[in-house]
Amino acid sequence: MSDVPIGREGRKGGADTFRTRTVALIVIIGILGFAGMLILAAFSPDLRSGRNGGAHALSNAATGFNGIVRLAKATGRNPIVVRNVHQLGTRDLLITTPDHGTQELSPVLKGRDNKPTLLVFPKWDVSLDRSHSGWVHVDALLPVNDPGRMLAPNVVFRLVRKRTSGRDLLFPTNGFDRTIRPAAPRVLQVITGQTPRRGEGLALIPLLTDRAGDIVLARYGSGPLYLLADPDLMSNAGITNLRQVEQTLAMLDWMNATNASSIAFDVTTNGFGRSSSPLKLAFTPPFLAATLALVAVLLLAGWHAVGRFGPIRPRTRATGFGKAVLVDNSAKLIRRAGRERQLGNRYVQVMRERAVAIFKIPARLKDAALDAHLDKMSAGRGQPFSELARAASGAADRVALIEAAQALYKWQKERQR
Template identity: 35%
Template sequence: MTGRSDRDNPFDPRLIAAVVAVGVVAFIALWALVALGPQLSSGNDGGGHALSKAAPGFAGIVDLAERARADVELRRSVETATYEDDKPLLVLTPAADTNAEDVADMLARQGNGPVLLVLPKWRTMPGTGEGHKPGWVGFGVPLPAPTRLLPQNYFGTVEIAMPQAKAQTVTADVARRRFAVPLPAGAQTISGAGLETLIPGANGGAVLARTTNREFYVLAEPDLLNNLAFASRDKAHAAAMLIDAVGEDAEAAGIAFDLTLNGFGGGRSLLRFAFVPPFIGITLCLIAAGLLALWQAWARFGPALRPARAIPISKQALIANSADLIRQARRELDGADAYVRSQRGAIARRLHAPGGLSAEETDAWIDRHLKADSASFATLARRLPLARNTHEFLADAQALHDIRKELLRDG
């Protein structure tokens, strides 16, 4: 029979290492995308926000303002604003299902800054079929915006309606700027005691209004500013004049389009904090530590350690094991007589003591060979069996061992 070669082994260590490395990287990338996905998304999903290129979106006015070299910002985070000068006009584009508490929190965080709140109007469905492009919508149904999107403590009691009116062109006069505004048929309007009409609509309502106590503006008809307004040159001109007039009236230094109300960033979570400064450094250190631990577990340093025997094979091990058994049984003091006899016999045999001597005579013979200042072997031999504890036993046994070393020079 021929032995199998290394090439026949289906588990190649390098292949397994590559699989593990790819799995670790994929796992980290997955959680990074989960945490940062809303902030990295292109946003072209057909919604009514500043990233959408669909009909109800506002990517057109954003692109136009950027081409006009205006100071445009797309906000993906929620921060408390404290303005002194250069206040930007914050444009909010909530959807019909946006939480009213989020809108109120956004207005509270804006402080003394101006806000333009564009009400939603269209309930859309994604487009399907041949010729459909990503980010487009199939069709939409106009429905009045819910009044809960306008907190009463800021806007008072309001009424939102879509009167049956024909398409018409009205003249707007905002911030001493007069321009024509082509209103679509059934333009959405808003009315309330705490609102001042800037651009009138049908049945006494307003398509653009401003609160009487703060610089909060409400655009009830989103088709005057969204991508539908860029279907013709006149509507696009009116949209540009409208956003510029509102900014001039609010004395704003730029435009900031909020994206957090539409689900693009702004969420606070420990997972997202792990991948943004300043905590990204800790995350990288933890990842590096994990990779080092994996490498240390993979690589072996030195030869493989073989398990040692439970009972080593040697006289020293036998003595150690015997001593350990005596210690565990707590019978140390019972070996005093045997220890004295072993020491006496070893000394007498090595020094050639006369034969026929008794134990006491042998002890006296050993004492005659000791120095005058040395401890008496006979005294220690009588005292050791009478030891009351292990401390006394060890002291006398060590003294006997020292006498043997002195006489026999055997260490």
């Protein structure tokens, strides 16, 4: 198969559509676009702002907790928004705010038996505000059995909602700091008890209660696992004044570990975790160095292809035309197979058949009789045919075979004169 050169002769009276600069610009734009697409695909989960109206630390909605995160940062508490499940093992206070009580909390609670952890119960059923990004409409309260299943199936909590005047204070018990007394929200959600489903369940120790003694904040079990029944003590809508902010931050400080350096807010439960992928690893250290080296190699290869010298030479055909090429290729195959020495007998037989056809020899003559007849034709005119045939059949190498074949061919030509 041959190459067909394409030149510029076919274009007359106008500029060449595919100039070198045009093609180069198209290629560069394509490469940059493809690289940008790969980078965005790798890091798109990390670029999500979290302003989806959910009840988590990235949300600026009324039911979100971004306000307490910003206030903690402004007061030097070094808040950390945890997007990676590997950071859930921090020894500092970890706050988890699931949108529903049915969400799986096992990855969060695993390995945190002796580390302070606060679970904030959900409360409100909301819908997105289409006119304001990240805002929500508070439609109603969630069914009371939704937040009650926070630690299901091991235990189901019994919750009650109460209307308050907004000025009722919560009363600290069981060693909780008595100076911390945040105000109750208008609709207060409290825990009235628990129903263990597996075993006897852990002790539910009240820390903050309302005037009726129902639980707002509790320690669950003997470890530092805390349950906050009403999220409005921390939500953006709940921290509406300076006193409430101070009380909420003091409550978090009390629950935090000794010599704590920060407060961690988990958003992996809300679907904002960072996932590892081979594509992302290619753009992060230490694999970034290998990626840059590969890009450099590709650029050098492209530069080498663009900067080639001389005209492009069309490829030659693997198989030529004509009888001579066919014979030559056949000879190469026989030589590579190592069958040259076995051709002597076959060539002698071919010469016998040609002599019978050319000299009109009777077909009844075979082998020795045919050789004797051909020897008579050689009388007085060089070597007999039988001697030439024996030389060709007994050739030990290529040179001897060629010489014997040439002698037989010459014998035939001389008899045809």
